[in-house]
Amino acid sequence: MDHFPYLFSAYAIVWIVLFLYLLSLDRRGRRAERDLEELRKLLQAKAVK
Amino acid sequence: MKRLGSWAGPGLPWIVGPGMLGALYLIFMVVPTERVQGIVQRIFYFHVPAAWAAFLGFVVVSVASALFLWSGRAAYDRVARAAAELGMIFCTLVLLTGPIWARPIWGAWWTWDPRLTMTVILWTIYAAYLLLRSFGGADEAVARYAAVLGIVGALDIPLIMISVRLWRGMHPSVIGARPGEGGLADPSMRFTLFYTGLCFVLLFVWMLLVRLRVLRVEDEIEAIHRRIHPA
Numbered sequence: 315m316d317h318f319p320y321l322f323s324a325y326a327i328v329w330i331v332l333f334l335y336l337l338s339l340d341r342r343g344r345r346a347e348r349d350l351e352e353l354r355k356l357l358q359a360k361a362v363k
Numbered sequence: 364m365k366r367l368g369s370w371a372g373p374g375l376p377w378i379v380g381p382g383m384l385g386a387l388y389l390i391f392m393v394v395p396t397e398r399v400q401g402i403v404q405r406i407f408y409f410h411v412p413a414a415w416a417a418f419l420g421f422v423v424v425s426v427a428s429a430l431f432l433w434s435g436r437a438a439y440d441r442v443a444r445a446a447a448e449l450g451m452i453f454c455t456l457v458l459l460t461g462p463i464w465a466r467p468i469w470g471a472w473w474t475w476d477p478r479l480t481m482t483v484i485l486w487t488i489y490a491a492y493l494l495l496r497s498f499g500g501a502d503e504a505v506a507r508y509a510a511v512l513g514i515v516g517a518l519d520i521p522l523i524m525i526s527v528r529l530w531r532g533m534h535p536s537v538i539g540a541r542p543g544e545g546g547l548a549d550p551s552m553r554f555t556l557f558y559t560g561l562c563f564v565l566l567f568v569w570m571l572l573v574r575l576r577v578l579r580v581e582d583e584i585e586a587i588h589r590r591i592h593p594a
Contacts, residue, residue, distance in 0.1 A: 317401055317402055317403040317467045318402060320403050320406070320463050320464070320466060320467050321402050321403055321405055321406060323463050324406040324409065324410070324459075324460045324463040324464065325406075325409060327456070327459050327460065327463070328409050328413070328456055328460065331452065331455065331456055331459070332452075332456075332566075335452050335570075336570070336573075339570070339573055339574060339577060342577050342581075343573070343576065343577040343580070346577055346580040346581050346584060347580055349584050350580055350583055350584050350587075353584060353587045353588075354587075357587070357591075
């Protein structure tokens with residue numbers, strides 16, 4: 315069991331990296347959808363004028 | 364995080380999540396501890412599948428890049444960009460977990476073994492690919508240069524696969540070419556490795572679908588901007 319810290323570190327790193335990537339993906343997606351929605355509204359407003 | 368599920372179809376996250384929990388159960392509760400390496404050998408069950416997912420990502424980059432060069436369709440370019448990012452994530456995991464296994468087994472975090480060196484080269488090629496995509500702008504010429512880089516980079520994968528046998532480096536051959544070869548003697552070890560490999564492939568597919576969806580929206584925004592402010 316003296317190598318347990320190595321085993322723990324390896325698995326922790328995998329989960330942390332995957333979690334952070336998924337979190338960033340979610341944030342990028344939400345921001346992109348929000349920007350797209352704002353642009354569409356802007357275009358519609360311009361078209362009405 | 365709700366959208367991450369809905370963006371890639373309703374089923375996949377519900378397969379990947381429990382599948383990963385099943386993999387952890389197999390790794391920590393079922394497989395026997397390896398006699399020589401001890402518990403640290405269990406790092407293999409995530410290290411090797413991460414390498415498979417990375418290779419899959421870079422193969423997808425090369426195929427999608429070739430199709431983009433041939434047809435000029437932006438959809439293939441998007442697939443290549445998304446797969447390159449994911450390939451890099453998994454390749455980074457390989458390069459982080461490998462040294463953690465190597466330190467107690469080899470007594471060193473790193474050695475310039477042929478397989479390790481080839482993997483660093485692979486990582487560097489696709490890092491260059493992603494830098495080119497990030498800072499090269501939306502120019503189609505940049506997309507074409509990147510596509511060539513994406514195809515050339517994947518040529519390193521077969522070299523990594525055969526490097527253990529070709530140059531007899533320190534890196535162990537986890538799965539041998541013939542029965543009895545390789546480091547996984549117990550059948551449950553092999554089953555766990557392949558099961559975890561399947562889970563990583565499904566995780567890769569799910570993340571690829573989510574990344575593609577985000578890229579589609581980002582490209583749509585870019586197209587609207589170009590329409591409003593033509594160059």
